[in-house]
Amino acid sequence: MLAPQTTLGPIALRVHNIDRMYAFYTQALQFRLHDKLDNGTVVMGADDEVLLYLIPDAEAKPEPRAAGLYHIAYRYPSRAALGAALKQFLSFGLKLEGASDHGVSEALYLSDVEGNGIELYHDRPRDAWPKDTNGKLAMVTDHIDLQALLRDAGDAELPVIGHVHLHVAKLGQSRRFYVDLIGFDLMQEFGLSAEFVSTNGYHHHLGYNIWRGANVPAPTLHATGLVWWTLRLPTSADVDAVAERFKAANYPFTLEDTVLLVRDPAGNQMGIVVSP
Numbered sequence: 465m466l467a468p469q470t471t472l473g474p475i476a477l478r479v480h481n482i483d484r485m486y487a488f489y490t491q492a493l494q495f496r497l498h499d500k501l502d503n504g505t506v507v508m509g510a511d512d513e514v515l516l517y518l519i520p521d522a523e524a525k526p527e528p529r530a531a532g533l534y535h536i537a538y539r540y541p542s543r544a545a546l547g548a549a550l551k552q553f554l555s556f557g558l559k560l561e562g563a564s565d566h567g568v569s570e571a572l573y574l575s576d577v578e579g580n581g582i583e584l585y586h587d588r589p590r591d592a593w594p595k596d597t598n599g600k601l602a603m604v605t606d607h608i609d610l611q612a613l614l615r616d617a618g619d620a621e622l623p624v625i626g627h628v629h630l631h632v633a634k635l636g637q638s639r640r641f642y643v644d645l646i647g648f649d650l651m652q653e654f655g656l657s658a659e660f661v662s663t664n665g666y667h668h669h670l671g672y673n674i675w676r677g678a679n680v681p682a683p684t685l686h687a688t689g690l691v692w693w694t695l696r697l698p699t700s701a702d703v704d705a706v707a708e709r710f711k712a713a714n715y716p717f718t719l720e721d722t723v724l725l726v727r728d729p730a731g732n733q734m735g736i737v738v739s740p
Contacts, residue, residue: 465647465709467702468664471739472625473694474509475536476517479578480524480688482506488577489516492553493538494620510622523686526579529676530683531631531730533690535573535581539626544618546570546586550610551617553584565606567594568667570613578688585626593667601651601667603660627662628693629671632730633679635659638672641728645709646695646736669695682731690732692725696739703736 479485486506489495498514499507509515515538540546550572553560562573571585596602632638639659642648648661651668657675660668674680683689697703700722707724710717717726724736 465705466663467698469698469739470663470669470702471696472628472669473696473735473737473739474514474516475533475625475628475693476519476691477533477578477580478521478524478686478688478691479518480522481578482518482520484577485518489518492556492558493549493582494552494622496622510624513622513624515623515625517691519691521686521688524688525686526689527683527687529680530687531633531676531680531732532683532687533580533732534629534631534671534673534675535583536625536693537571537583537585537627537629538623540584540586540623541621542618543570543586543613544616545621545623546572546584547613547615547617548620549584549623551614552620554614560610563608563610565604565608566667567602567604567606570608572608580689581629583627583629584623587626587667590665603652603667627669627671629673630690630728630730630732631676631680632672632674632728632732633681634729635672635674637729641715642670642672645713645715646706647709680730682727692733692735695734695736697736698739700738703738706736 495508504520506518560574564571569585569587571583574582594602642661643650651662652660658673660671662669703722703724707719722738727733
């Protein structure tokens with residue numbers, strides 16, 4: 465139901481130590497400052513693309529047993545660019561938490577200084593994506609030769625947001641929200657613990673899982689981590705269509721100036737906007 469031109473926009477994180485977080489993203493990931501708002505929020509990203517809002521809150525604390533962000537995934541335009549990002553990250557003496565070849569992509573896993581999960585990846589061409597015997601997408605988890613990736617590093621380039629992965633309370637209610645109401649297509653199930661959804665045949669714009677346990681509570685107002693993430697639709701009519709589905713289901717949301725704000729059943733907030 466979502467238009468094939470659907471993309472993801474910036475994500476906002478509530479942070480305890482804004483200075484340390486700013487240093488991490490500007491140095492380890494080479495994000496650039498776009499703006500600093502009156503409330504201290506730092507707006508960061510690539511040259512012409514806002515990727516991240518860091519919202520300071522000195523009272524904020526992690527809530528590891530609540531719903532929220534599993535990771536934000538930044539997509540690089542090529543394997544060479546991903547290799548350059550890896551080289552930059554390692555140059556600060558930082559360590560990866562994991563690395564996997566998923567068939568559709570090669571991915572590196574790490575965390576920022578407040579524990580927010582990050583994936584850095586590049587996509588393989590779509591005609592190389594693995595399929596099962598029924599022709600359906602079949603992502604895998606295989607080894608990556610990190611030394612080869614470093615040898616193939618090219619010029620540094622900044623990424624876009626490729627997908628978001630969330631902790632939720634229940635898979636069934638999350639599927640009803642993201643597939644039936646938002647309009648994503650279900651692409652793949654990971655056992656009984658995670659699902660991946662997208663539009664236009666992409667491997668996933670969104671993943672959600674119950675790896676923190678079923679029925680985890682929503683985060684509080686002073687939890688570090690996810691404040692909101694952004695789904696970009698091509699026209700205001702597309703945003704209105706999502707709003708109509710919410711109305712029909714009697715699901716609470718707000719819509720003002722074509723910006724739709726809504727929380728999923730686990731309490732994760734998203735904004736649905738018209739692409740700039």
